[in-house]
Amino acid sequence: MKIGIPRALLYSIYFPLWKVFFMELGHEVILSNHTNQEILNNGVKICVDDACLPIKIFHGHVTDLIGRVDAILIPRLISIRPEEYICPKFIGLPEMIRYSVPGSPELLVMDYNAYSSEEKGYEGMYRLGRELGSPHSSVKHALNKAGLRQAAYFREMEKGFHPMEIMKRMNHPSERYNTWYKDSFCTNAGLPSKMSAKNSKGTIGLIGHPYLLYDRYINMNICNKLAARGYKIRFPENSTQEKVDGACSRYPKKLFWSYGKRLLGAGLSMMESREISGLILLTSFGCGIDAFIDELLIRANHREFGIPLTTITLDEHTGQAGFDTRLEAFIDMMEWRSRYDNHISPHGAHLYSGQGPV
Amino acid sequence: MTITFPHMGRIYIPVKALFDDLGVPVVVPPPVSKRTLEIGTRISPEMACLPMKINLGNYIESMERGADTIVLTGSCGPCRFGYYGIVEQEILRDQGYEMDVVILDAPGRDPRPLLKQIQRISGSSPWTKIIRAFLNASKIVERVDELADILLRKRPRELKRGESDELQSRFEREVLKCRGSKEMLDFIAVFKEKADSIPERRDASPLRIGLVGEIYTLIEPYVNLNIENKLGSLGVEVHRGITAADWVKTHLSFDLKFKRERKLKLKKCGNYLDLCIGGHAWETIASTVHYADTGLDGVIQILPFGCMPEIVAESILPAISRERGFPVMTLTVDELTGEAGYMTRLEAFVDLLSQKKGKEYEQA
Numbered sequence: 001m002k003i004g005i006p007r008a009l010l011y012s013i014y015f016p017l018w019k020v021f022f023m024e025l026g027h028e029v030i031l032s033n034h035t036n037q038e039i040l041n042n043g044v045k046i047c048v049d050d051a052c053l054p055i056k057i058f059h060g061h062v063t064d065l066i067g068r069v070d071a072i073l074i075p076r077l078i079s080i081r082p083e084e085y086i087c088p089k090f091i092g093l094p095e096m097i098r099y100s101v102p103g104s105p106e107l108l109v110m111d112y113n114a115y116s117s118e119e120k121g122y123e124g125m126y127r128l129g130r131e132l133g134s135p136h137s138s139v140k141h142a143l144n145k146a147g148l149r150q151a152a153y154f155r156e157m158e159k160g161f162h163p164m165e166i167m168k169r170m171n172h173p174s175e176r177y178n179t180w181y182k183d184s185f186c187t188n189a190g191l192p193s194k195m196s197a198k199n200s201k202g203t204i205g206l207i208g209h210p211y212l213l214y215d216r217y218i219n220m221n222i223c224n225k226l227a228a229r230g231y232k233i234r235f236p237e238n239s240t241q242e243k244v245d246g247a248c249s250r251y252p253k254k255l256f257w258s259y260g261k262r263l264l265g266a267g268l269s270m271m272e273s274r275e276i277s278g279l280i281l282l283t284s285f286g287c288g289i290d291a292f293i294d295e296l297l298i299r300a301n302h303r304e305f306g307i308p309l310t311t312i313t314l315d316e317h318t319g320q321a322g323f324d325t326r327l328e329a330f331i332d333m334m335e336w337r338s339r340y341d342n343h344i345s346p347h348g349a350h351l352y353s354g355q356g357p358v
Numbered sequence: 359m360t361i362t363f364p365h366m367g368r369i370y371i372p373v374k375a376l377f378d379d380l381g382v383p384v385v386v387p388p389p390v391s392k393r394t395l396e397i398g399t400r401i402s403p404e405m406a407c408l409p410m411k412i413n414l415g416n417y418i419e420s421m422e423r424g425a426d427t428i429v430l431t432g433s434c435g436p437c438r439f440g441y442y443g444i445v446e447q448e449i450l451r452d453q454g455y456e457m458d459v460v461i462l463d464a465p466g467r468d469p470r471p472l473l474k475q476i477q478r479i480s481g482s483s484p485w486t487k488i489i490r491a492f493l494n495a496s497k498i499v500e501r502v503d504e505l506a507d508i509l510l511r512k513r514p515r516e517l518k519r520g521e522s523d524e525l526q527s528r529f530e531r532e533v534l535k536c537r538g539s540k541e542m543l544d545f546i547a548v549f550k551e552k553a554d555s556i557p558e559r560r561d562a563s564p565l566r567i568g569l570v571g572e573i574y575t576l577i578e579p580y581v582n583l584n585i586e587n588k589l590g591s592l593g594v595e596v597h598r599g600i601t602a603a604d605w606v607k608t609h610l611s612f613d614l615k616f617k618r619e620r621k622l623k624l625k626k627c628g629n630y631l632d633l634c635i636g637g638h639a640w641e642t643i644a645s646t647v648h649y650a651d652t653g654l655d656g657v658i659q660i661l662p663f664g665c666m667p668e669i670v671a672e673s674i675l676p677a678i679s680r681e682r683g684f685p686v687m688t689l690t691v692d693e694l695t696g697e698a699g700y701m702t703r704l705e706a707f708v709d710l711l712s713q714k715k716g717k718e719y720e721q722a
């Protein structure tokens with residue numbers, strides 16, 4: 001069976017798991033195209049107005065697969081860690097798609113719910129594997145392989161590598177799955193390969209959901225632009241879970257959004273380590289989670305760290321020019337401050353700048 | 359310790375009674391107004407939920423009247439409501455307000471923290487007294503809702519236009535003069551009787567519209583621009599998909615019969631949505647299906663801008679509407695929602711329904 005996977009939302013994080021799982025079960029996996037203007041337009045057209053940009057784009061990716069595949073995978077990521085969720089929209093995603101996208105082929109809804117325990121998480125995948133007609137033993141085997149692959153992928157990210165670098169290194173002829181590296185999101189992440197530590201001016205922390213950071217089209221190629229100005233980038237995915245949990249423990253109540261927590265924890269620990277020269281919060285207009293997370297980050301920074309920080313909000317009307325101006329202005333401000341202004345308490349205009357979409 | 363709490367419709371009535379009974383000083387925030395919203399909007403993140411902005415406005419206006427401790431309830435996701443308290447605390451702190459924030463979270467594995475919190479805000483009353491006060495308060499929640507239901511029925515049928523509205527404002531003006539649950543219950547009973555005896559037109563056969571959506575927006579009249587009264591004045595009988603009493607029964611009580619019925623109702627919309635996605639989106643879908651089944655004329659969904667679960671519901675509703683030939687309209691409100699445009703949309707929807715009804719009547 002030809003299974004289509006929309007190259008959107010958390011595909012950039014879980015693609016190894018999904019791809020290996022379906023390949024092991026003897027299916028063919030086909031990805032939607034990289035996000036482009038048509039995908040964006042389609043998504044905006046069919047999705048409800050009030051939704052955030054990433055959800056609209058997911059809709060666009062689903063339409064992009066219509067006619068090319070026998071079925072489309074719609075992951076329902078209810079919970080990826082015990083006692084945490086991601087976002088209400090992730091839970092209702094299959095329903096949003098089912099009732100908004102006309103003419104779609106069969107939708108393979110794959111639940112992932114690790115709320116009560118990690119092992120339980122895989123039950124939905126197991127169920128889907130069986131529904132697709134594979135016997136118990138093959139599904140178990142496929143799950144196992146896919147799980148190992150995914151774990152390796154996570155480990156590499158935590159070592160500080162950008163997904164694209166991981167893919168490159170793993171892209172060896174002996175690799176059975178090498179086709180997906182070629183084909184995967186990372187070629188679209190827009191990180192230039194040569195970024196030696198020697199000639200870099202410093203590191204910028206880039207905080208945002210994976211579907212903003214690892215999609216060059218949505219994020220206006222921000223990674224390349226930062227690199228062109230001579231900066232290395234730290235992503236939230238580069239922080240270990242322990243670091244994230246540790247940094248978030250300052251709040252009296254446990255955060256129950258896995259990515260919200262990762263963004264907050266990674267951001268805080270970057271600030272605490274003082275190894276970044278600036279922090280960019282990339283968010284989509286209408287993101288309910290970021291509204292809270294970014295607020296907490298900005299406030300913590302304001303109180304304790306005073307690191308140059310800006311928020312850039314993306315939506316479907318974001319234009320290249322406005323975005324570039326915003327980014328350039330931030331980098332200029334950051335560099336100017338590090339030259340002349342090191343000792344002055346960094347309150348001021350930049351702190352709450354960039355609230356409206358660009 | 360002087361306690362305050364966020365507004366949510368008429369929930370201030372039972373809450374005031376509760377703290378009166380416990381002998382704890384309490385400040386009821388002034389009714390939500392333009393000023394409340396302005397204060398809240400100024401200090402909240404732009405993309406925060408509208409309810410949170412208003413909460414913050416409430417706290418500050420209460421503080422101006424001497425409150426120093428905020429009590430609110432929490433939850434553990436998936437929606438933002440569960441983290442309001444923490445973000446609010448941070449904001450208040452940075453603004454230089456020294457307020458104690460007590461968050462009553464649903465007990466997880468260990469109920470002790472919750473019990474401790476309750477004792478703290480109860481002025482160390484004995485447990486028997488605390489329990490009695492809570493029971494009485496939940497009784498008041500129900501009575502207040504019953505009164506509201508009577509008025510919803512009366513409004514499109516009243517002989518003298520505006521009589522129900524007037525009774526309601528009188529009730530709201532005077533109810534705060536009561537002290538303690540006993541006085542309050544008696545007072546409500548008197549008004550229930552008055553409401554019941556509002557004379558009706560005999561020939562009335564009003565349109566019936568169900569209201570569904572995000573709970574705060576549904577319950578707080580300032581935020582929904584008083585939609586219940588507006589529809590009533592357009593001659594519509596309003597049915598409410600979720601009420602404060604439902605919320606209390608679902609989250610704070612042991613009313614098993616109610617819980618069973620709720621489950622059943624939720625299960626009935628299973629082909630559209632079969633799990634909780636946060637907030638009250640599941641109720642939104644279930645109530646809509648229920649209203650379509652029970653022959654109402656249409657449904658209006660209300661949500662604050664950016665409300666995550668209701669956005670999911672919003673994208674399912676057109677399918678229900680299509681498949682059942684059942685009119686549904688979605689209204690998104692934010693701090694800029696204007697009275698005029700809003701009223702126009704309500705009127706247009708009501709027109710549409712009455713035309714549809716007229717046609718069906720002719721055909722029959």
Ligand code: SF4
Pocket residue numbers: 052053054055086087088089090209284286287288289290666
């Ligand atoms: S986390 Fe934010 S951006 Fe992602 S789906 Fe939810 S609201 Fe949209």
Ligand code: SF4
Pocket residue numbers: 288407408409437438439440572636637638662664665666667668
């Ligand atoms: S249900 Fe809507 S209003 Fe309530 S917390 Fe969630 S997003 Fe905010």
